[in-house]
Amino acid sequence: MAKEKSIIYKAEVKEKKVIKEKSKEDIKIEKKVEVKRNEIDIKNELKDKNVEVKVEAKEIIEDKKGKSNEASDSVTDSDKVEKKEERAGIAYIFSSPNNTIVHITDLAGNTISRVSGGMVTKHSRLKADPTIAMFVAKKAAERAKDLGINALFIRMRAKTNTEGLGVGPGAHSAVKSLGREGFRILNVLDATRVPRGGPKKKGGKRGRRV
Numbered sequence: 001m002a003k004e005k006s007i008i009y010k011a012e013v014k015e016k017k018v019i020k021e022k023s024k025e026d027i028k029i030e031k032k033v034e035v036k037r038n039e040i041d042i043k044n045e046l047k048d049k050n051v052e053v054k055v056e057a058k059e060i061i062e063d064k065k066g067k068s069n070e071a072s073d074s075v076t077d078s079d080k081v082e083k084k085e086e087r088a089g090i091a092y093i094f095s096s097p098n099n100t101i102v103h104i105t106d107l108a109g110n111t112i113s114r115v116s117g118g119m120v121t122k123h124s125r126l127k128a129d130p131t132i133a134m135f136v137a138k139k140a141a142e143r144a145k146d147l148g149i150n151a152l153f154i155r156m157r158a159k160t161n162t163e164g165l166g167v168g169p170g171a172h173s174a175v176k177s178l179g180r181e182g183f184r185i186l187n188v189l190d191a192t193r194v195p196r197g198g199p200k201k202k203g204g205k206r207g208r209r210v
Contacts, residue, residue, distance in 0.1 A: 095169070097169075156189070175188065
């Protein structure tokens, strides 16, 4: 009887050991399964985030493209409007040591406005002054603006027989004043006449005695 009991006890101990080993293996397997599940969940989350990021990036790029297209369309429209609205004229500026005259015409040569220094000041000694020339250009520009002219070709002219003295003191201030009035200056040329022959100068054969 004692032998049978010891055999039964040993068998039970073996069974318990087997059960414990099986339970340990099951726990290991379950842990591995959980780890894999967690890895799969993390991968899926990352994929979802990547997809969301890509979608957001696409939306941002499309928005930028739409804005750039709108901006380019608006720029082209404004350029077209500006090109259509531009109307040029010619400003003849005669500047001598005694006076300044600004004469604005259209491209066909029809007079739009003509203002001299005597129309701005009563003092004859100030007719060629740069400040008076500035007011002369302003007054001439007002009439040209009313008729829609916004660009000018400028032709400066001095007295013919100045012998290298050039234009008077009011020419440059008149050009600056026209630029400040909002006209687009297309080009500036010196249109002073050159003497060719002409009548005999006074002073005789030996020239003027000083």
